[in-house]
Amino acid sequence: MSTTTAPVRSANGQRTPRLGRRVATPYERAERGKAARATAPRSSHGEFSPSSRRPDPVEVIEEQSASRVPELVPIRYGRMMESPFRFFRGAAAIMAGDLSRTPRTGITAQLCGDAHLVNFRLLASPERRLTFDINDFDETLPGPWEWDVKRLAASFVIAGRHNGFTAAERRSVVTTMVRFYREWMRRFAEMTNLAVWYARVDVEQLESEFRDRLTRSRRRRVERTVSSARTRDSLRAFNKLTVLVDGERRIASDPPLLVPIMELLPGVQGDVLAEQLNRVIDEYRESLQADRRVLLDQYRLVDVARKVVGVGSVGTRCWIVLMLGRDDQDPLFLQVKEAETSVLADYLPASEYVNQGERVVSGQRLMQAASDIYLGWHQGTGLDGQTRYFYVRQLYDWKGIVPVDEMPPDGMRSFAELCGATLARAHARSGDRIAIASYLGRSDVFDRALAAFAEAYADQNERDHAALVDAVKSGRVTAESID
Incomplete structure (x- = not known):
């Protein structure tokens, strides 16, 4: 909306300038939400049937793999074929195409883009408080808020089937x-x-809220998860991932999941890549706040290794960087991860960020209540001469993953409460929360519709998983089982 400085008269007759853009009133925003029900009735979100033009799911995955490190791609297929649930975690690109053909409310928010339940976990705030939030934002873009809710709903059904829950x-x-x-x-x-x-x-809030709702054994399990998260920091990574070589700490080799740079590319090529990654850290610091640049400058780079991460990200270029501060007991592990174009990009307006790393970081900062102090981005050129984008964050920072495959139905319901509230908060920061709330209303129409959608999509996901298994069996793609 345009800015106006046209003067207005106050109640006492004085003329005062009207400054700034006009912002819709809460009433207008609520009416917008109600009006969206006409174009996308809440019950219509329960419908899902694959389009007759739906591409082969294996082809979609192969297209993604074309830009990734070739020798790592079979690991991705191996992980995805293990179960429909693991397949779903790596199939965000497939679902993005399916979601693009579902009803749209026309109300946007910053999307996670891959809002499955394993992406909700315990994280550390800069104030060193343990929080619960969304973790991965590789696919983040502004888009229809309901896409995130649908992916999250489908993930709960798929996880429930994996755990043997009834319908x-x-x-x-x-x-x-x-x-x-x-x-x-x-x-x-x-x-x-x-x-x-x-x-x-x-x-602390979670423990207080759920204490009376959990059995003694479940409380102990939660306490163990929380305690474990608080120990997952750079010092633990240092003790777990490094070895002493000629009096110097180096990242331990565990191929193909973790390979030091000089083992990956011995000789001149390794030296060149090491220098490039050193430059990445030097230049990435410019994306940090000034005070955090000062903190980063107190560390020196010691070693770099390539790391295989996640399920959907396997094959992207990902490095872990070991840095040391005042001495060997002051380590910092950074993860430098390649950022590719979002899987949502083909179905939504272009990102305002040309640098895909900046897109990821900006989306993460917008959706998370508190982000890693070392979160930043970089653009560089690889050994192959291709422009590549990266985002950087700490490797371990009090991250705690809830063991989803061990959850009974009542435990998963409690976890679902937490995920639903957290996603709402993330969307409320960037989207029109009044319009979304008005659209949803007080009834359970949307709730019931999403339950139907999630079951239908879980059926489709099982068919897609079976297609990948068949592709491996036929030799169309090669899978390697390594964990």
Whole structure:
């Protein structure tokens, strides 16, 4: 909207300038949400059937793999074929195409782009408080808020099937997640902008809220997860991932999952790549706040290794960088991860960021309540002469993953509550929370629709997983099982 400085008269007759752009009123925003029901009825989100023009799912995965490190691609296929749940974690590109053909509300928010339940975990805030938030943002872009909710809903059904839940149990989990998203979005709609921005979930709050709802054994399991998360830092990574070589600490070799740079490319090529990665760290610092640049400058780079990460990210160029501060007991591990074009990009307006690393970092900062102090980005040229984009963050920073495959139905319902509320908060920071809340309303129409969608999509995911298994059996693609 345009800015105007046309003067207006106040109640006492004084003329005062009208400054800034016009912002829609809460009433107008609520009406916009209600109007969206006409173009995308809430019940319509329950429908899913594959398009007759839907591409071969294996072909979609192969297209993604074409830009990745060739010798690592079989590891990706090996991980994805293990189960429909692991397949789903690596199939964000397939689902992006499917979501593009579903009803749209026309209301946007910053999307995670890969909002499956394993991407919700314990993380450290800069103030060293353990929080619960979304973790990975490789696919982040502004888009229809409902796409994230649908991917999250489908992931709960697929995980529930993996754990042997009944249809009724899966439905209960999904409707619980969506209800908490809807109810928390309504709460955020009533809050001030700053209150939404400052909202976060600390572990202390979680322990207090869930203490009376958990059995003694479940409480112990949660306590172990929390305690383990607090030990996952650079010092633990240092002790776990390094060895002493000629009096100097070096990253230990564990091929093909972890390969030091001089083992990966011995000789001159290794020296060139090492120098490039040294330059990456020097130049990436410019994307950090000034105070964090000062902190980073107190460390020296010691060693670099290529690391295989995740399921969907296998094959992208990912490096871990060992840095040391005042002495050997002051390590810092950074992860330098390649950022490719978002899987959502073919279906949404172009990103405002040419640098894909900056796109990831900006989306993460917008959606997370508190982000890693070393989160930044870089653009560089690889040994092959290709321009590549990277984002950087700490390798370990109090990260705790909830063991989803061990969850009983009541445990997964509690986890679903947390994920639904967290996703609502992330969307409320960037999207029109009043319009979204108004669209969702007070009834459970959207909740029930998402439960139906999630079951239908889980069926499709099983067919896609079977297609990959068949492709491996026929020799069309090669899979390697390594963990």
